Amino acid sequence: MEEQNIISVSTFCTQYNVPVTFIQSLREYDLLEIVREGEEEYIQVTHLHRVEKMIRLHYELNINMEGLDVVNNLLQQVWDLQQENQSLKDRLKLFE
Numbered sequence: 483m484e485e486q487n488i489i490s491v492s493t494f495c496t497q498y499n500v501p502v503t504f505i506q507s508l509r510e511y512d513l514l515e516i517v518r519e520g521e522e523e524y525i526q527v528t529h530l531h532r533v534e535k536m537i538r539l540h541y542e543l544n545i546n547m548e549g550l551d552v553v554n555n556l557l558q559q560v561w562d563l564q565q566e567n568q569s570l571k572d573r574l575k576l577f578e
Contacts, residue, residue, distance in 0.1 A: 488517055488524035500537055508536060509566050 495502050508514035514533060517524040525533065532554075534559070539545045539553060 487545050489527060489530070489547075491516065491523040491525060494525055494533075496531075503524070504537070504540070505533075505548050508533070508550075511547050513547075513554055514551060546552060 491502060491505050494500075495505060504512065505516070509516050513536060514525065514529060517526060536550050536554070538551055540547075545553065
């Protein structure tokens with residue numbers, strides 16, 4: 483994996499002022515995929531937006547890990563429905 487597409491977990495935690503245990507908890511709940519290279523763990527840059535959202539939900543709204551899991555699943559379902567809705571709209575335009 484290219485080095486510019488990943489960020490070290492320790493660097494991320496320092497920059498965002500969150501404990502490493504929070505990132506480990508996200509991984510344990512399958513809310514975040516961690517890339518391991520040697521002894522170092524990394525987060526893919528493409529996942530940063532989602533992790534930032536989870537940090538805000540957890541620390542600003544006091545949502546626990548189980549709640550984050552539920553919110554994440556619901557947001558994924560909404561996104562899937564939006565994609566399906568757009569696809570159906572596109573198909574409908576073909577018949578107009």
